[in-house]
Amino acid sequence: MSNSASTTPIVPVIMAGGSGTRLWPVSRETMPKQFIAIVEDGMSTFQTALRRVSGPEFSAPIVVTGEEFRFVAAVQMQALGITGEIVLEPERRDSAAAVAVGALIAARQAPDVVCLVMAADHVVHDDAAFVSDCLAAAEAARDGRIMTLGIVPTRASTAYGYIELGEPLASPGAHALARFVEKPDSARAEAYVEAGFLWNCGNFLFAADTMIEELAERAPEVLEAAREAVASGARDLDFLRLDAQAFRAAPKISIDYAVMEKTARAGVVRASFGWSDVGTWDSLYEVKPADEQGNVLEGPVSVLGTRNSMVRSEGPLTAVVGLEDLVVVATPDAVLVAARDEAGRVKDLVAQLIGQGHAQATEHLRIHRPWGWYQRIDIGDRFQVKHICVNPGGTLSLQRHHHRAEHWVVVHGTAEVTIDGEVKLYHENEAAYLPIGCVHRMRNPGKIALKIIEVQVGSYTGEDDIVRIEDVYARA
């Protein structure tokens, strides 16, 4: 290891590709929990993760996420004034492939640059402590170790894997890692806590070349697929799109199984910060302040004779009577009621809902697009009504419908509307009519959001009756 490395900032590799189904119905596959302000008002955990590693100890982050989340990731980084590399996975191939990609891209800066692989959906209660633990781990990483941050257990949880510490390393606070143990039963969990084992939270620090060497030895197919996917990747707007064919060759395996449980170089730093993976509604309940009855109440909710429960609404007035240890989460199009200690089964529930063909299982009512979002507000026989919001500068594709006419009423901002080649501005309280078959486009030329109520009338109002003729976001 060169001496100069010790002053090089750490490269955060933020894993933001998860689907977060256990926090359904707020988190859904098309807009998962890491991008939603689910813990902190107005800020997603992806954003709090970015903020956590925005100090001088870190360089610009590498964000690894799914193709479908590229715009939301970019917008949320932009909102914090943070720039970085956004790497797009064509599909989920588990964490080993994502870590390999991160290490390979970071290694372009310097082969031995230290990387911090961190999840975009965790909560850390003390960012300064997190940074200082990272610096301690980074020192050991520069000595060739692959370091984990081990969380001091707050209870004998059966939901996490555990870490047994080995002998102290040269770097202060760092230990060798004696062994990883799988998620235990509750008797074993108590014994582990008793013996001073730590939780494996899945955040790692390593020098890029160390990880690449380990992958080459223990998961060569993963490494080769990742190397090829990066090398043949394409730049699209501000994104690095991994080569799909190459990336799909990577075996689906976690970094824990592929490397961490096998390597002789694993180490651990005992975390000095409070942590939660907010993986379930129950764990979210645990990190939120409760009232005197032990309830966490969010949004328009009201309870009577109810204790130790989480009741959260993003729309409907939600009332709970005479119950305990419950999670109730209401959104405008889906409601979850679960026993708190069964909250982990929401993942199975979502699989069941998908099997039953419920669109709400994976899609939100509000559909995000590169130019803003839209939301259905009414539907009936031969008509549909949408609320459309176009960001300043946003442009919808030039398009045509075969089966519906549309009425657009501007309720906020200014619209530039093109109908069969004719361009006209529409202001608040003005309406445009788009007959069936016309070629049209909407753009927000202004400085504030454009909001439109769109009334569709016709024999078919499905989303697939769009002929895209031209699109600034390359979707035509």
Added chain:
Amino acid sequence: MSNSASTTPIVPVIMAGGSGTRLWPVSRETMPKQFIAIVEDGMSTFQTALRRVSGPEFSAPIVVTGEEFRFVAAVQMQALGITGEIVLEPERRDSAAAVAVGALIAARQAPDVVCLVMAADHVVHDDAAFVSDCLAAAEAARDGRIMTLGIVPTRASTAYGYIELGEPLASPGAHALARFVEKPDSARAEAYVEAGFLWNCGNFLFAADTMIEELAERAPEVLEAAREAVASGARDLDFLRLDAQAFRAAPKISIDYAVMEKTARAGVVRASFGWSDVGTWDSLYEVKPADEQGNVLEGPVSVLGTRNSMVRSEGPLTAVVGLEDLVVVATPDAVLVAARDEAGRVKDLVAQLIGQGHAQATEHLRIHRPWGWYQRIDIGDRFQVKHICVNPGGTLSLQRHHHRAEHWVVVHGTAEVTIDGEVKLYHENEAAYLPIGCVHRMRNPGKIALKIIEVQVGSYTGEDDIVRIEDVYARA
């Protein structure tokens, strides 16, 4: 009693003025449970009550209901092809005043005509048995008795008053009534069931003159107020509107306290029909067929590891995980989650919600009007969107707004729109614009429902910015 009376049909007096708050959020003060298809698809309990007494044994019903329910009561009777007297109470004065009004109006046909006072919100499982029990009770009523229908208990309920039977009367199946007992504790309830006591379901049969005599003796203020309210009542369209000042003089007292518990003439027929007052979600759960897990599932719902629960949705996808003995009821704007055995406390919950200022405590999202209904589908800063449905022949008031313009898009049917005196027809997929301050009216001149999407734009979109200039339903 004259002999001729024995062939005269029974006059049903249907009490349809209740507020049904314990079935919130489906039942709300502005549209309570008796008018909602809550038990049977497409038919309210008010309608099943009307149907139950539509045979030749009965004459046209007298419906006693609130001023605010006059149109829904009329429309629901019309749907069944049933005509009758609709008597409007200016406010709720409990059951003694309503029974007095019913008896006084029925007595106009013949002083000794037999009346059947029945609730509009009960479920009867065998209409033929109900009719035959009524005929048995009517015979005793013609002998001067005030007869109740006593329900054979299916469990030792503490939710009902009980009836002890006395000696048999001359009419077959009829007994004198030994005594009424108040809702008991569970030990007493078991003793009562053991001893063959019956539930008091609050349905009565009596000759009009018998009841009037008893009221004159035991509740003269109630009778006088009712007599004056009927005598000074006004006919309004097809309704008999009781005189408000006179009616408000009636003491608020139930017919049980005022007469039944004091009279020496009380009798009882043991009911041979299954019955439920569906007063709570739990009792509704009891009358519905359950699946193998003991669940009653209605609407877009999905359960996992859940038993003996009622899950009902009128909109949002509603999922329950790992729970038992629960009631979950979801509507587009309100959600209830309650322990089944605490379902009676929903009444207290609604009082709490009213105190907290939640409109959903008393108002439905869909607001019924004489001409049809409307429903808000979106609202934001300086705009609101409504779905409006106008029945064939329905006419909205001639009106003006000071603070908003309106865009109307016809999505079904045909609208006749008047704007500042100019009348024009609009068909499906046509839009009308109503500038701020214009005098306008909408009418459905067609044979099918007219559906309009209304987009309001302006500085204030509250319901009270309506200047009504003229109204066919006398609301101007």
